[in-house]
Each structure stands twice: as C-alpha cells, then as structure tokens.
C-alpha cells in the first residue's frame with residue numbers, strides 16, 4: 311500500500327487528479343451542512359442573475375434558483391449515481407466474466423454471445439431503450455448506465471480469467487480437492503481484483519458523463535431535482551443569452567471527468583508492478599550509456615573482449631549494480647563458459663554486449679566491449695542493429711518466449727535471414743530449410759511450416775539455434791540454452807553446438823549453472839559472483855583445482871554419479887543484494903576462509919597459475935582443500 315501511494319504520488323498528473331477529486335468529494339459530502347440556499351426554490355423575479363451579483367456567488371438560473379446551491383447538490387447526485395453505476399457494472403460484469411472464463415466451453419459460449427448481443431447495440435441507444443422501458447428518472451438512468459457498461463467489464467474480466475484458469479496454481483488447487491467456488495474466490499478473484507479496480511477507475515468518469523447525457527435529454531433526474539446533466543439541459547435554451555448557466559455545470563463536469571481520468575490512469579500505472587522498474591516506459595533501442603572515467607582501450611586481438619563492463623539498474627533512488635566491472639574475452643572457435651548462482655549478473659553481462667538491457671532502468675556506466683577492435687558501448691544504433699543477429703547472435707533459455715506463436719518457424723527464419731540479407735522469399739525459404747537441417751531437425755521440408763507449439767522443447771531450442779545461425783554469425787551468446795531440457799536432449803544440443811563451433815569456427819559464450827556443461831564444451835570458464843568475475847581460466851584447471859572458495863563450494867554442491875557417497879554441502883547464506891554490496895569481497899560473509907583483509911578493500915583479480923586468475927587473498931591450493 312505504501313509503495314502504491316508513493317508511486318501514485320510520483321505521477322504529478324494523477325496527484326493533481328487525486329487532490330481535485332478529494333476536494334470535490336469532500337464538498338459533495340458536506341453540502342447538507344453548508345449554509346446554502348434551497349436549490350429547488352424558484353424566484354422568477356431574480357432570474358438569470360450574473361455570477362458575483364447579489365443573486366448569489368454563481369448567479370441564478372432561468373427560474374431564479376441559486377446556481378451555487380444547485381451545483382453543489384447536483385454534483386453530489388451526479389457523483390453518487392456515477393460511482394454507484396460503476397460499482398454495479400463492475401460487480402455484475404466481473405461476476406459474468408469470471409464464470410464464463412472459468413467454466414469455459416458451452417457456459418462461456420452462451421454467456422459471451424449474450425454479452426456480444428448487448429455490445430452490438432450503440433450504447434446510448436441501448437441506454438435510451440432501457441430508460442424508455444423503465445420510465446424516466448435518476449434511478450432508471452443509473453440502471454441503464456450500469457447495464458450498458460456490464461459487457462465492457464464482462465469481456466475484460468473473462469479474458470483475464472481464461473488465462474488464470476489454466477495456470478498451474480489453479481490446477482494445484484483443483485488437485486487439493488477445492489470446490490470450483492472456493493477456487494474462484496481464493497485463487498481467481500484475488501488475481502482479477504486489480505484489473506477490476508483499474509477498469510473501474512478509468513470508466514467511472516465515463517459513467518458520470520453518460521448519466522449526465524441521459525439527464526441532459528430529460529431522461530435522468532426529473533425537475534426540480536438538480537444533477538449536472540439536467541442543469542445543462544435546462545440551460546440549453548439560454549446558451550447564448552446567459553452562458554453562465556451552462557458554463558457552471560459544464561465546467562464542473564469537465565473538472566470531475568478530467569480529474570477522475572487522470573487519477574484512474576495513475577491508479578492503473580501504480581498498480582502495475584512492472585512500472586516500478588520502468589518496464590512500461592518507452593524502451594530505448596539500445597541500453598543507455600553514461601560512462602564516467604576513461605574508456606579502456608582494446609588490449610589484444612580477441613574477437614570479442616569485455617573490459618571493465620559496468621551495468622546498473624537505476625530504480626527510483628536505488629542503484630542495483632548488476633555488473634560491476636567485468637573482463638571477458640573470446641577467440642574464434644573458442645567456447646567460454648560463464649557460471650554462477652542465479653542473480654550473479656550473467657544474463658545482464660550478456661545482454662549488455664549488444665546494448666539489449668532495457669533502458670530504463672538499465673544503464674551502462676563503465677567499461678568497453680571491443681568487437682574486432684571497435685567499441686560497441688555507445689556505438690550508434692544503426693551499427694548495433696547491423697551487428698545484432700548478424701555478427702553476434704543470441705540463443706535464449708526459453709525458445710517459446712522468443713518465437714512468435716502466430717507465425718510458422720519457416721516465416722520466422724525467413725524474416726531473420728531477410729533482416730540482414732535482402733533475398734527473395736524462395737531463396738530465404740530454401741536457406742531456412744538448410745538451417746533446420748543443419749540443426750538436425752528431421753523432415754525439415756515439412757517442419758518448416760510448423761508453428762512453435764507443434765514442436766517439442768528440444769526441437770524449439772534447435773529452431774532457436776537455427777535462428778541464431780541464420781546470418782552466419784561469428785559469436786553466439788547462449789544464455790542457459792539447455793536448462794529447460796532433459797538430459798538426453800541437452801546432450802544432443804550441446805553436441806550440436808560443439809559441432810557447429812568446430813565446423814564454422816564460431817566463438818561461443820555459454821552461460822550456465824551447470825559444471826557438467828562447462829566440462830563438456832567450454833575451453834575456458836569465468837565464475838561470476840555479485841556482478842563480478844571471481845575466477846577465470848581454462849575449464850580443466852578450474853574444474854580440477856578451483857582456487858576461489860566460492861567456485862570450490864559451488865562445485866561441492868554438484869552431485870557426481872559413480873563417485874560414491876559424498877555429502878552435498880550447500881553454500882550457507884545468500885548472495886548480497888546488488889544495491890547494497892559490501893566493501894571488499896562480496897563472498898566474505900559466506901566464506902569459511904574469510905579474514906579481516908577480505909572486507910578491508912577491493913580485491914583484485916590476480917594471476918594464479920598459467921592463464922588462471924582469481925579474486926581472492928586466500929585462494930584454495932588443492933582440490934582436497936577446496937572440498938574440505
């Protein structure tokens with residue numbers, strides 16, 4: 311609640327709307343207590359008095375009634391009817407939507423076709439028809455406005471419920487023996503309430519307008535009772551001669567509807583947790599770069615070299631240092647493994663290479679990424695665009711999330727090819743089939759016309775690899791491409807990548823949690839912890855004798871088949887939050903060898919044997935020591 315209010319307060323327009331609505335609602339509530347003239351008493355001798363005259367603060371109307379008093383009472387009535395209509399429409403519409411979405415099938419069909427029929431009428435005609443059938447009057451106008459808005463809520467909530475009804479937690483509730491009504495109340499409803507609140511906050515202004523519209527036509531509040539719409543309707547005849555009688559209720563309607571809409575938009579934004587990290591702000595085409603300090607020069611002839619790369623997430627007044635100065639390099643034909651616990655910064659490092667970290671909130675604050683000697687950080691968008699997917703390609707963990715569900719894999723491969731090589735469709739299709747064959751998809755000629763959901767997880771991941779290979783890149787960054795696959799398929803994918811690397815001389819950066827994968831395909835490995843490399847060197851050297859206590863303890867967590875019984879030692883504690891990194895070694899609090907010097911100052915990555923570097927002042931000397 312506190313964070314909701316602070317997010318709302320940060321949105322100045324919404325705050326303005328909240329303040330205006332607060333004042334209007336407060337005035338409406340205290341209206342009976344205020345020393346106002348009777349709003350319905352006529353005095354024709356006093357008609358059409360101007361504002362600020364002796365007739366009253368806002369003047370009088372065509373029957374000499376006090377406009378200020380009528381405005382206050384009219385606002386009170388209009389607000390009450392608008393809010394009541396919104397609550398009724400939201401409650402009934404949500405109930406209909408939940409039942410239709412949850413039960414699906416014939417129930418859904420019957421209910422939603424009824425809703426469709428209601429929606430097929432122009433809403434104002436429908437409201438007029440309802441009022442005509444029930445007779446004019448404010449209560450009937452309320453019923454009409456609520457009724458015409460029920461389909462809007464029903465359709466919205468039905469869509470959300472269909473998604474929720476197939477989620478695993480609902481299946482789990484079913485398995486635990488809960489009744490349908492209990493599942494609806496405890497599992498579905500809490501998930502749709504924010505959507506109902508959001509929909510209500512953005513439609514209540516609309517309902518006030520609709521009620522005013524019916525009253526304006528003489529179908530809502532009946533004389534002498536005032537509401538904003540009927541005040542406007544009565545003032546219509548004197549629009550030119552005495553415009554103040556129209557302006558007073560018209561301005562109030564404008565103020566109320568504007569304030570509610572601004573507030574509604576603010577509530578919607580504040581209730582969406584993704585907004586807290588700026589996910590719904592317009593993303594920049596490349597990660598924002600704000601480098602301070604000197605830019606590292608290209609050091610050697612590596613194909614791709616990251617030097618002192620720093621990437622942060624700036625969320626409100628917090629700074630999450632996801633990548634805190636990373637050095638990595640990879641040569642053609644080489645496979646570099648990047649390993650570390652969840653949250654250690656592997657993915658953010660990989661995405662920073664091509665400026666793919668979403669900004670806001672991501673910012674690259676230091677370092678360089680040298681590709682063939684040129685720096686990619688801060689490179690113009692066109693340069694990055696021409697390299698993305700063409701020279702440096704990515705394979706992600708979940709191909710279902712990256713493949714478009716509505717296009718065949720052939721269409722998507724053709725698009726990937728033609729993004730960088732404008733060829734005709736037939737040639738691109740032939741190339742797509744070749745790509746599918748190269749990743750060993752059987753029946754590639756037929757499979758090219760399959761949709762992603764028609765393929766197994768392993769097949770989809772092969773398609774992801776084919777997509778990455780589409781433009782014959784030099785570097786592939788594979789972010790846990792086998793984590794979601796079973797061991798047999800994982801082995802097939804790894805051997806495929808291994809073959810491609812040897813055949814095409816691909817450089818691969820392979821992000822993983824799995825030391826088995828490192829042992830199988832990586833020449834070198836970099837171990838990450840809290841956004842920094844803590845150990846780096848040839849895979850064999852590190853797997854045989856990890857030098858950093860973190861690497862050693864990470865390896866001790868891995869069960870080994872056929873090595874006899876061994877106690878699996880979980881690493882105590884948790885990695886530090888990257889917005890509150892401690893001084894010195896970030897692993898010190900979890901390390902059995904921690905000493906005073908570890909926390910005193912920053913620890914450098916220093917040499918530890920041939921091509922092997924470690925960020926520790928008391929590295930392990932032997933595997934036995936590491937495992938002890």
Ligand SMILES: Nc1ncnc2c1ncn2[C@@H]1O[C@H](COP(=O)(O)OP(=O)(O)OP(=O)(O)O)[C@@H](O)[C@H]1O
Nearest residue numbers: 587623630632651652653654655656657658659888
């Ligand atoms: N939008 C964001 N706002 C704030 N912090 C973020 C954001 N995205 C990532 N982070 C933080 O950046 C750090 C690095 O995340 P990253 O995804 O790179 O970890 P990872 O090592 O790839 O983890 P995993 O193995 O689970 O994918 C984490 O501490 C994460 O909480």
